[in-house]
Amino acid sequence: MPPGRRGRSLAVLAGRASAAGRHGHRRGGNPGAYRAARILTTARAFRGPPRGGAYTAGVDARPSQSASGGADPASADPAWPWLAADLEEVPGIGARTAAALRRHLGVRAVRDLLEHYPYRGRYREVGPVASSQQTGVGQSVTIVGTIESWQTFDTRRSNLKLSKATLVEDGGSVVDVTFFNQRWRPRRHPPGTRVAVSGTLDEFRGRPQLKNPSLAELDGDEQPPDTRAAHPTYPATEALPTHRIAAAVNAVLDVLPPLPEHLPEELRARYGLPTLDGAVRGIHRPRDAAEAERARHRLVYDELLCLQLGLQQRRARLEAETRGLEQQPQRGGWADALLEALPFPPTNAQWLAFAELAGDLGSVKPMHRLLQGDVGSGKTLVAAWAMLTALDHGRQAALMAPTEVLAEQHLRTLDDLLAPLGVNLLVGPRVGLLTGSQSSRRRREVLAELHSGELDLVVGTHALLEPGVWFADLGVVVVDEQHRFGVEHRMRLRDKRVDEHAPDVLVMTATPIPRSLALTFYGDLDLAILDELPPGRQPIRTEVIHTASSRRKKLEAFVRERVSAGERCYVVCPLVEPSEALDGVKSATDEYRRLVEGPFADLDVGLLHGQLPTAEKDAVMDAFRAGDVQVLVATSVIEVGLDVPAATIMIIEDAHRFGLSQLHQLRGRVGRGGAQSWCVLMSEEADDNPRLRALASTRDGFELAETDLELRGEGSLFDTRQSGLPDLTIARLDTDRDVVRHARDDARLLAADDPTLERHPRLAAEVRRRYGDDALDALESG
Numbered sequence: 168m169p170p171g172r173r174g175r176s177l178a179v180l181a182g183r184a185s186a187a188g189r190h191g192h193r194r195g196g197n198p199g200a201y202r203a204a205r206i207l208t209t210a211r212a213f214r215g216p217p218r219g220g221a222y223t224a225g226v227d228a229r230p231s232q233s234a235s236g237g238a239d240p241a242s243a244d245p246a247w248p249w250l251a252a253d254l255e256e257v258p259g260i261g262a263r264t265a266a267a268l269r270r271h272l273g274v275r276a277v278r279d280l281l282e283h284y285p286y287r288g289r290y291r292e293v294g295p296v297a298s299s300q301q302t303g304v305g306q307s308v309t310i311v312g313t314i315e316s317w318q319t320f321d322t323r324r325s326n327l328k329l330s331k332a333t334l335v336e337d338g339g340s341v342v343d344v345t346f347f348n349q350r351w352r353p354r355r356h357p358p359g360t361r362v363a364v365s366g367t368l369d370e371f372r373g374r375p376q377l378k379n380p381s382l383a384e385l386d387g388d389e390q391p392p393d394t395r396a397a398h399p400t401y402p403a404t405e406a407l408p409t410h411r412i413a414a415a416v417n418a419v420l421d422v423l424p425p426l427p428e429h430l431p432e433e434l435r436a437r438y439g440l441p442t443l444d445g446a447v448r449g450i451h452r453p454r455d456a457a458e459a460e461r462a463r464h465r466l467v468y469d470e471l472l473c474l475q476l477g478l479q480q481r482r483a484r485l486e487a488e489t490r491g492l493e494q495q496p497q498r499g500g501w502a503d504a505l506l507e508a509l510p511f512p513p514t515n516a517q518w519l520a521f522a523e524l525a526g527d528l529g530s531v532k533p534m535h536r537l538l539q540g541d542v543g544s545g546k547t548l549v550a551a552w553a554m555l556t557a558l559d560h561g562r563q564a565a566l567m568a569p570t571e572v573l574a575e576q577h578l579r580t581l582d583d584l585l586a587p588l589g590v591n592l593l594v595g596p597r598v599g600l601l602t603g604s605q606s607s608r609r610r611r612e613v614l615a616e617l618h619s620g621e622l623d624l625v626v627g628t629h630a631l632l633e634p635g636v637w638f639a640d641l642g643v644v645v646v647d648e649q650h651r652f653g654v655e656h657r658m659r660l661r662d663k664r665v666d667e668h669a670p671d672v673l674v675m676t677a678t679p680i681p682r683s684l685a686l687t688f689y690g691d692l693d694l695a696i697l698d699e700l701p702p703g704r705q706p707i708r709t710e711v712i713h714t715a716s717s718r719r720k721k722l723e724a725f726v727r728e729r730v731s732a733g734e735r736c737y738v739v740c741p742l743v744e745p746s747e748a749l750d751g752v753k754s755a756t757d758e759y760r761r762l763v764e765g766p767f768a769d770l771d772v773g774l775l776h777g778q779l780p781t782a783e784k785d786a787v788m789d790a791f792r793a794g795d796v797q798v799l800v801a802t803s804v805i806e807v808g809l810d811v812p813a814a815t816i817m818i819i820e821d822a823h824r825f826g827l828s829q830l831h832q833l834r835g836r837v838g839r840g841g842a843q844s845w846c847v848l849m850s851e852e853a854d855d856n857p858r859l860r861a862l863a864s865t866r867d868g869f870e871l872a873e874t875d876l877e878l879r880g881e882g883s884l885f886d887t888r889q890s891g892l893p894d895l896t897i898a899r900l901d902t903d904r905d906v907v908r909h910a911r912d913d914a915r916l917l918a919a920d921d922p923t924l925e926r927h928p929r930l931a932a933e934v935r936r937r938y939g940d941d942a943l944d945a946l947e948s949g
């Protein structure tokens with residue numbers, strides 16, 4: 168870090184702040200002087216910008232190497248230390264606000280806050296301060312006045328909790344200010360508080376009214392800041408409402424030196440994008456919604472371009488890598504034996520995958536492949552074959568699953584696959600398990616055996632990533648359900664070898680991602696697709712039934728009939744326990760009780776959720792598999808990977824609370840054998856929920872993924888993290904598809920003649936910050 172930063176800039180900052188006041192801020196109406204005064208009063212407590220220890224991002228603190236090996240060009244910029252500074256160090260952000268930002272939003276450093284972007288399109292444009300008398304219904308207004316009283320009540324019909332303030336305008340007239348489901352408002356702004364409220368003017372029972380306006384408390388005679396601008400709405404919590412976040416962002420922007428540009432001028436000009444500095448200020452403090460949209464476009468393009476460049480660079484690095492040793496001669500022949508002993512012939516898609524993997528595994532270049540297959544398409548067999556091939560070459564294999572239940576299931580599947588090969592303790596691969604809930608003694612044993620090479624194959628959870636796990640000679644890494652992990656995890660597992668031989672990596676995902684996006688977002692992986700289900704599977708019949716429908720009784724009778732015939736039934740609920748906050752939403756424990764005490768009193772019913780001790784989870788799963796439990800009431804822990812072919816009925820309660828791809832996964836738990844299967848979606852939104860309709864209309868995961876992208880909007884249960892794509896801070900795959908395409912094409916062109924971006928050192932530094940190895944290291948250490 169450059170020397171001399173500590174304590175340097177109290178004067179500089181105060182000067183900057185008052186300069187902002189003198190010259191007026193970039194938004195003409197922004198009361199710079201008023202802010203500057205605030206900054207100066209808080210400056211006493213200010214300890215100077217970023218101290219060494221204050222760097223929270225880790226990535227920034229690290230003296231990173233540029234592509235050409237020199238110092239990071241960005242580190243010379245005055246904005247650089249600011250971006251990494253703790254929020255507490257910013258004048259105008261108090262320790263309480265900083266702590267709240269950290270606790271509620273995970274926002275620590277200035278950069279985190281600047282990347283906490285407002286919701287798209289939720290900008291409230293407000294007019295100048297206006298008396299409600301002079302303006303009409305439908306107009307944007309800001310009203311300044313004093314809260315006289317509060318009333319709170321519940322509406323029966325819509326189940327809303329209303330808090331209504333009577334506001335006496337400075338001019339004397341009275342306005343109703345109504346908030347929905349914000350019970351904390353009266354406590355936060357007691358009668359007598361002077362406030363500015365901004366929103367669209369409305370009328371209710373002859374009185375002017377503002378519904379859910381943005382509200383800022385005012386001190387004394389203070390006038391509302393910036394009444395002509397558009398006011399952004401941030402993802403917020405009750406304890407940290409949007410106006411407090413906006414105030415913190417404002418405090419940062421008031422002192423932040425201009426941000427350096429990293430996009431090549433030519434690209435900015437091509438799409439008419441604002442500068443980085445303009446975009447960051449423009450998205451948080453736009454003059455109008457159009458400026459906010461321009462700012463957003465720039466930031467989205469920026470993010471996607473860096474992602475594409477990052478993926479390309481990683482791919483180039485991986486391609487430059489070799490195993491460092493020739494494949495050892497084959498010794499076991501387990502992979503061939505596996506195929507010979509199968510009770511069924513592999514599907515054509517599986518054969519194709521074996522062929523592709525054989526090419527990868529036989530090459531001196533390490534494999535990096537994504538195996539994408541719809542639910543039930545038989546990915547496990549492909550993974551097992553790849554791992555046995557590693558063993559055949561005298562190397563080890565590891566399979567990482569997202570949950571313990573799944574890890575144990577994989578272990579069982581491997582045992583089943585290996586048993587017909589005449590494998591026993593003395594002959595054949597030695598297979599072990601590593602999970603977080605094992606005893607420390609067992610764990611130590613497994614670690615020692617992995618290190619010495621005694622264990623050939625290990626199945627595990629995140630526990631595989633912990634320090635202390637080392638492989639003697641790791642040949643193949645299989646990461647199941649990659650969307651539960653992340654790019655960084657697969658890289659970390661890959662590095663857990665004691666020698667220098669890079670292992671082959673196979674990532675399996677059942678999240679059907681539209682093909683075009685898969686190629687974009689897994690740009691560093693080759694793709695193999697299982698687009699065929701094993702023969703003999705009957706289509707699952709899917710029905711949507713209203714929660715209150717009398718058909719529930721018939722359904723229960725039907726379940727009874729099927730399970731008496733030896734089949735099994737899942738009942739999935741959104742919650743583990745009933746929740747006050749989610750009143751009326753079904754919980755697995757309640758539903759279990761209801762079924763055991765009522766309709767299924769004479770059946771064997773089990774309960775499974777993530778909070779149960781591992782031994783209990785195992786016991787329930789074993790009993791369900793064996794048929795000792797006929798009906799399994801569960802949460803979405805069963806969403807991925809569970810394979811019980813005798814299960815034929817899936818009932819999903821409050822189905823509208825699940826995302827489309829999650830519903831598809833849950834449905835995939837049935838229809839895994841030859842028998843007819845059913846999926847019943849119970850929902851109060853049975854008639855008009857588009858996700859439920861889509862699910863009932865097709866079983867094709869790829870088609871559903873397309874629909875999901877189209878339907879997905881703010882507030883949906885699905886975000887990019889769950890859908891298996893890299894974390895994106897601002898880009899949205901549904902609406903930003905054109906930008907995705909442009910960014911991909913531009914990244915290719917840029918990298919084609921300048922792969923390490925030597926001509927664009929700032930861009931190279933930005934890519935490295937976001938997606939480079941430094942960023943991965945920081946994740947690992949932090």
Ligand SMILES: Nc1ncnc2c1ncn2[C@@H]1O[C@H](COP(=O)(O)OP(=O)(O)OP(=O)(O)O)[C@@H](O)[C@H]1O
Nearest residue numbers: 511512513514542543544545546547677701808810
């Ligand atoms: N070629 C095949 N013919 C018949 N059955 C098969 C074939 N391949 C796999 N199976 C069986 O199909 C079922 C599903 O396979 P597997 O569990 O590997 O699916 P998957 O792709 O991992 O699905 P999910 O993502 O839903 O877990 C298993 O019971 C497996 O034994």
